[in-house]
Amino acid sequence: MPLCPGTPTPAHSTVTETHVITTTDLTKVYRSRGREVTALDGVDLHVREGEVYGVIGQSGAGKSSLIRCVNLLERPTSGTVTVAGQDLTALAGRGPRAGRELRQARSRIGMVFQHFNLLSSRTVQDNVELPLEILGKSGAERSRKARELLDLVGLADKAKAYPAQLSGGQKQRVGIARALAGDPKVLLSDEATSALDPETTRSILALLRDLNRQLGLTVLLITHEMDVVKSVCDSAALMENGRIVESGTVSELLATPGSELAAALFPLDGEASGEDRTVVDVTFQGESATQPVISQLARTYNIDISILGAAIDTVGGLQVGRMRIELPGRYEDNVVPIGFLREQGLQIDVPGHESALAKEGAK
Incomplete structure (x- = not known):
């Protein structure tokens, strides 16, 4: 886990520690019209089981490319991605078997998007049921699970409503419930609060922290807001120009002389x-x-x-x-x-x- 130059290895980095998400020398190069743009440049990331880990950086730092490579929505140019002990990059072959195995692996990784990505023609409950439909679950099982999840995120009374009838915060809660439909152990959050007002942002962050504790979820979130890191993150990494330039637990970073993240937090x-x-x-x-x-x-x-x-x-x-x-x-x-x-x-x-x-x- 890279820290500031000269910073000792964190005390929690031991051989017995369980890392649920690991990227090794991860590189992503986009090619367009004869040009190459390097979005990720040798990223090593280690997210421990059960923690909320924030990746922060300015626009263009590579945060979105990183989180989309973690669940292979974007295929890395090189390097490896391991989630819950499974090398996802080894499943990203061209054949139908590789595709099926990768889809199964992805079903155990929840994803929350910035702009909700709800289907306007479906009710709230139907939106939550969608992943379960894809997994081939029965109608009764889908309905039961969706109602449980809506109750968990505080929207039990909105099951029959449509997305257009919801506030931004309520839509994001539906997005979170949908992300939990497959009982994932890992939840990825792609700027999930950046389109929300400050009060709603605080409520969504509190919900993510509660889910982290109640369900034992490992949460990897990306953000450009320091308040997000300050509110809910156990560990954090700072990205610049496709590289992680500083990382560690928040308490370690605050105790690191010259830490850019500590200075930005306070x-x-x-x-x-x-x-x-x-x-x-x-x-x-x-x-x-x-x-x-x-x-x-x-x-x-x-x-x-x-x-x-x-x-x-x-x-x-x-x-x-x-x-x-x-x-x-x-x-x-x-x-x-x-x-x-x-x-x-x-x-x-x-x-x-x-x-x-x-x-x-x-x-």
Whole structure:
């Protein structure tokens, strides 16, 4: 699992760990009119069983190509995709048997789309039943399963309604119910909340988290919104130009000096007021978020501390805060106060001095 350059391998990456989704050296090249566009450039992705994993990046970063390659809606140019121990790329042959095996494998992977993709001529219940029809289930079995799923997503009273009669959030709930029809162990979400208003987005994210916990679903979602990662993700990856440039659990990323994802989750502004001042970014997690550490620092070393910016929020159920402070003196003059902060269990990032901090942490 690649992290920032120089970042140690995460503690959770052990040989006994179960990865439900794995891509290895995944490449996707699109060819059109004699031109080649590389959407994925050697992507290695490892999603653990039972976690919500977010892939974030700007438009054109390769996120949609990645998620569509995970269930082989897009056939990779090279590399492998393994889901629940099955190599899907080995099933993507040209013959009818390979096609049938791939369809069976896909039936165990649910997919939620950005624009719902509901059939307007079918009722809500009929839309949910559609995958079960394709699987050849009986009418009674389809009806029972669809009603169960609609109840699960909070739409039991909308079974006979048509998509045009639903709000955007309700349509997405139908899409989620349909994605669960085949009892998948993996749920893929392709920008499922980007067309929704903020309040509806929060309700859909809460539903995905509830389903993750109740059903033991492994959820892989792509998004361009940091709030999505902050709200529901256990782990995350940042994509740029078809590559994963940073990945890990959210708590690891917040504890990684110089992490782009951590800075984006909790952006802090503020520059040093002079060359003889040191700017320090402090990350608090869990119990440390409520401790008066900064005032203790000021009293212990009798120094004046300026607070340039601060943010506090809940990430994955854990209270997390970041603060940018300014200390008098250059970095070399503040090694001891910075060490005091680290001894309190805080993550310390001194912009421009990450390498020095890494050396100190290794001692």
